[in-house]
Amino acid sequence: MLRAIFRGKKRDWIFCLVTLLLCGALLVSLSACGGGGAQNSPAESEPPAGTAVQVETVNANTISTENKVSGKVESDTDASVFVATAAKCTAVYVEVGDTVRAGQAICTLDLASTLSSYQAASISYDSTVKSYQDQAALFEKQIALYEKNLSDLRALQEIGAASQAEIDGAELTLLSAQVTRDSTLAQLEAGIQSSKANVEQLATALENVDGSGNVIAPISGVLLSLSAVQDAFVSSATPVAVIDGVDQLKITVTVSEALVPKLKIGDAVDVTVSSVGAAFTGAIRSVDKAASLQTKLYTVTVSIPAEVEGLLSGMFADVTFHTDTSADTIVIPTQAILTSGSTQYVYVVEGDTARYVEVTTGLTGNGVTEITSGLEAGQQLVTVGQAYLSDGALVRIVTGEG
Secondary structure (H helix, E strand, O other): OHHHHHHHHHHHHHHHHHHHHHHHHHHHHHHHHHHHHHHHHHHHOOOOOOEEEEEEEOEEEEEEEEEEEEEEEEEEEEEEEOOOOOEEEEEEOOOOOOEEOOOOEEEEEOOHHHHHHHHHHHHHHHHHHHHHHHHHHHHHHHHHHHHHHHHHHHHHHHOOOOOHHHHHHHHHHHHHHHHHHHHHHHHHHHHHHHHHHHHHHHHHHOOOEOOOOEEEOOOOEEEEEEOOOOOOEEOOOOOOEEEEEEEEEEEEEEEOOOOHHHOOOOOEEEEEEHHHOEEEEEEEEEEOOOOOOOOOOEEEEEEOOOOOOOOOOOOEEEEEEEEEEEEEEEEEEHHHOEEEOOEEEEEEEEOOEEEEEEOEEEEEEOOEEEEEEOOOOOOEEEEEOHHHOOOOOEEEEOOOOO
């Protein structure tokens, strides 16, 4: 019996020994494989050469300054279309009973003289405002210089390096400059008010009229009456047309006086009503000639195309006015432009190298900026990664996908 037990234990020892030998061989094999992989990893982990950037080709395009304001959708029933000055009708485009669209021309009046006067008055107003701003800036710089000079003299007087007579002279010079500034700016401000009144008077005469002398339908609807007759004069006392706008809506917004001279009846505007996911193009129907006494803002009414559905009175709307348009000009993403002090610059890629380029900017709107000098169409502009570049840096272009 003891021998049987011994023989059983002997078999167990042999089995354990074989198992240990096999495990050792396996570990050696795995170690050898791991060592080979480790030898290859440095080469595989080397990063690609150059800073990764994304680029786009520079192109010419059209850009407009965007002025976005918020307003409300309101009910619109009917509209009587008046003109504030008598004029000869040269063409009629509709008849009583016709359905007209907001912004559609009803007739054309001979208002060439009034339109010319309005344009000249607008230019004069803009020039007067700019003159006031330039003079005010010049006076501020001059007075700041005189104030500093006076302060320096007072400091010198404390150590005996300046006399009271010098300080008196500096004070007199400063006071004289301040008086001259106040007098000059008061005269210029009076000129601004006069120019503004002239523009508003002429604008009133052109209410409901576009830049070509067309009388514009302020709302969509059915034409109930029409007094305009070709080759006859239209009276300012009688409505040119009356439009039934049942179930029509309009949008009203308020804008600052700086924007008013840039808005014209019939101009297209972009409208967004977020609550119903609506986005469409409207038209300027009217611009108030007098500001609110409380807010000092001017009300602008925007017509809504008849085909737009789902809007309700009281909904909020965002209206974007496009002004100061520049066509066939270099336009790039604003994010591509970097700034250092007063210098604006971008990077372009030539081959595999980044090149520093200083640029001059113009209009800005909707995430893009006009470049008036520095870039040409066809260049490869860096739009992502430019903040990590320097002139002559090695780059590699990536697509940004994935």
